[in-house]
Amino acid sequence: MARTRIALNESEFFLAQGQDVAELRGRMEGTMRAGGGFVEFVVVGNRAVSVLITAATQVVISVETVEYDARDTGDSAVPYGGEYDLL
Numbered sequence: 001m002a003r004t005r006i007a008l009n010e011s012e013f014f015l016a017q018g019q020d021v022a023e024l025r026g027r028m029e030g031t032m033r034a035g036g037g038f039v040e041f042v043v044v045g046n047r048a049v050s051v052l053i054t055a056a057t058q059v060v061i062s063v064e065t066v067e068y069d070a071r072d073t074g075d076s077a078v079p080y081g082g083e084y085d086l087l
Helices: 021-033
Strands: 002-008 011-014 037-043 047-053 059-065
Touching: 011 037, 021 037, 021 047, 021 059
Parallel strands: none
Antiparallel strands: 002 011, 002 059, 037 047
16 A cells, blocks of 8 residues: 655655645645745554654655555544554
8 A cells, every 4th residue: 555654844744645745746836935834644553643844844755565454444533553653
């Protein structure tokens, strides 16, 4: 399956399955153009993350192929695992 990694300044996150990358990118761009603010998305482990987006935020999005993980549903109401799951 494809796994999307998003790096924001010094932090990196793997997006949960089902996250619309084009829509997320659009929300980040719109927030930055509006002067900044928080943007939320769901990461592997079904954890919700809020990131402050400003004109100074550096964002890199990449895609890699990984093995399928049935727990990675994108449902933040059902989190699983610990920090090791994000490595």
